[in-house]
Amino acid sequence: MIDKLIRATAADGGIRAVGVITTNLTEEARRKHNLSYVATAALGRSMASGLLLASSMKKEGSRVNIHVKGDGPLGTILADAGLDGTVRGYVQNPQVELPPNSQGKLDVGQAVGHNGYLHVVRDVGYGQPYSSTVELISGEVGEDIANYLVVSEQTPSALLVGVFVGANGVTAAGGVLLQIMPKAARDQSLVTLLESRISQLSGFTPLLRAGKTLREIMEQLLGDLDLFIFPEFHQVKFHCGCSFNRVLGALKMLGEAELQDMIEKDEGAEAVCQFCAEVYQANETQLTQLIADLKAE
Template sequence: MTDKLIRAVAADGGIRAVGVITTNLTEEARRRHKLSYVATAALGRSMASGLLLASSMKKENSRVNIHVKGDGPLGTILADAGLDGTVRGYVQHPSVELPPNDQGKLDVGKAVGYNGYLHVVRDVGYGQPYSSTVNLVSGEVGEDVANYLVTSEQTPSALLVGVFVGDMGVTAAGGILLQIMPKAARDQSLVELLESRVSQLSGFTPLLQAGKSLEEMMRELLGDLELFIFPESYPVSFYCGCSWKRVLGALKMLGTAELQDMIEKDEGAEAICQFCGEVYQADEAQLTQLIADLKSE
């Protein structure tokens, strides 16, 4: 199934709904970073959440950065998503694996940690980015992002994200975000209705594996509330803007002494992009040219 994002409204515009399928891009992240099962689930949930949050932004270059830091063995998790449908991310300790939890599922909460924080930065492309930090409530990512939306953005929200990964890699990933819009936020019964319906779902990935489309999931959740699904769908993908030119610029910032040391000790340099795992090699001649450029400046 193709990775995509769709939007909808319900309850006379009082509810905003967004759904995203991220199976292929999550599998690409797994392969690039050589992620364990539980690390794949944690990063996949974070990337899906980032795309769902970014979908509400207006400016073309807007991006959302989700930084999860718990006291679990995975360490830092970072996802960077844009309104343009691109997303990237990494896990500090990608090879960590844990036994399944009591329900036989990947123990993302324990791997992330129950104590820590979720930091969200919204960059609208100009001016000072908006940022906010909240404490983790479960380490399961989805619940933590929903708590952020309620606590920091005062937007009652229900968020369901999931990743299924097995011996064949990632076979289902994505999520659905439901939000009460400001004009309906005082309707507590509407808030409780959304939370109840989301909690009754068996999970996002089981529905996706059963062949349910995003549109069908939304109809099950909101079909009796004047649901309108916008006909346009938007592609989403794993994409990192790193480049050889940027790597050379970063190496140049090290200064002549450090570059000369690399030449003498290693006969070159290797740089690995933290977000996508791309490896860049600079040989002795290229480092010598950088030194010459610095001296000429």
């Protein structure tokens, strides 16, 4: 099953729904960063949430940056997602592992931490990016993102994200976001209904593992509310825009003295991209050229 995102409306346009499958891209992130089970779940939920949030943006090049900083052992979690369907991310302490919680599930809440902050930056493609920070309420990521939408964006929302990872890697990942549009936001019964529908589900990944498609999941949630699923879908993928030229540009910013020190002590320089774990190496000749460029400038 390919990774993809679909959009829908219901209740005469009063409900906006988005669903995304991120199984393959979450597995790619797991392999690139050598993530533990619980770190895979935390980052996978964050990346799926980022794609769901970015899907409502309008201008080409728009992106959403989700920064989770709790007091748990995973440390910082960062996911960066775009309207174009690309996403990347990393976990500060990727190999932390914890025992399952009391329900026998991966204890993401404990690994992230119950105290801390969720910082969301929306770059709409022009002007200054919009940013907002809210306190974590559980560390489970999905609940925290839904709380952010209510508190910061005043949009009643229900969000369900999940990742199933086993001995053979990630076999199911993704999520669904339901939001009440402004014209229907005063209808408290509609808000209560959405929360009830989400709470009745056993989770998102069990549905995928049972063979349910995004369309079938939408039908299960909203099929009796005049559901309309847009026919087109959007492919999503793990993608990082880092490059060797960007690394050279970053090294150049260190200045002549630092570059000369790298040449004398290490005979080169090595840089690792936080987002995709790609390793870049600049040799002595390339560093010497950077110094020459700085002198010429």
